[in-house]
Amino acid sequence: LELLGKPVADFEFTGADGKPITLKTLAGKTAVLEFWSTDCPSCPQAMPEVQELYRQYKGNDKVAFLAVSTDDAKVENKAVEKQLAEWKVDMPLARDLKNSRAPLKVTAVPTLVLLSDKGALLHFQMGMAPGGSVEVAGKLRQALAGEDVVALMAQQYEEATRQFPKMVERWAK
Numbered sequence: 001l002e003l004l005g006k007p008v009a010d011f012e013f014t015g016a017d018g019k020p021i022t023l024k025t026l027a028g029k030t031a032v033l034e035f036w037s038t039d040c041p042s043c044p045q046a047m048p049e050v051q052e053l054y055r056q057y058k059g060n061d062k063v064a065f066l067a068v069s070t071d072d073a074k075v076e077n078k079a080v081e082k083q084l085a086e087w088k089v090d091m092p093l094a095r096d097l098k099n100s101r102a103p104l105k106v107t108a109v110p111t112l113v114l115l116s117d118k119g120a121l122l123h124f125q126m127g128m129a130p131g132g133s134v135e136v137a138g139k140l141r142q143a144l145a146g147e148d149v150v151a152l153m154a155q156q157y158e159e160a161t162r163q164f165p166k167m168v169e170r171w172a173k
Contacts (some may be wrong), residue, residue: 001119005150011100013068016077016093021066023119028071029064030122030143031115032136034091036069038083039151043100047087049133053140054091062067062144067091070101070109097118114139122149 013021026144034050036043049065052064067089081093104113105124114123114136123139125132143150 003124004153005120005122007119008115008121009103011096011104012098013094013100016081021045021094022027023115026064026115027119029062029065030117030140030142031066031095031113032140033066033068033113034069035070035096035101035111035113036109038075038080039071041110041123043110045130046112046128047084047089049131051087051091053133053137056062056137057140057163060144063140065091066094068094068096068101070096070106072105073097076094112136114143116143120150128130 008023010023013095015021023064027063032050032053034047035037050065057063057065067084069075071080073095075094077093084090084093101111104121106113106126108125110127111126112123112132113121115123122143123136125136139149139153142152
């Protein structure tokens with residue numbers, strides 16, 4: 001939560017082509033990073049939702065999607081690519097072979113991270129959240145429209161905080 005709206009630390013992933021992927025190479029693009037691994041039990045359920053978002057935005061030069069594998073370097077690229085193919089995911093693959101995810105506070109998979117075109121954190125979702133891609137899709141649309149996603153989230157949080165006592169009171173009745 002403390003990172004929302006703030007620039008994230010630089011990272012370096014390795015693309016399927018062997019080239020580095022960093023904040024600098026993603027500059028100017030809103031980035032959707034889906035962290036996963038081949039041995040993740042809930043990733044097969046999470047990945048199709050992100051894949052659907054990717055399908056909708058594929059070809060949009062203002063958005064970058066990455067399926068960031070957190071698998072150890074011992075797991076070969078072929079095995080990682082095969083797993084994505086089995087899940088019918090064709091998002092661009094990246095490998096986090098240097099644990100660049102640590103400053104992003106990614107400690108488990110699946111984790112979805114949405115970054116602004118300036119490298120600020122707009123959304124962070126750790127774990128499987130069925131239907132969570134709907135929320136991410138909304139934030140992605142807002143970001144692409146130039147809206148202040150973090151300010152909108154802060155307003156929603158404040159409203160939810162105001163409504164919470166009323167909800168508890170209704171539940172108690």
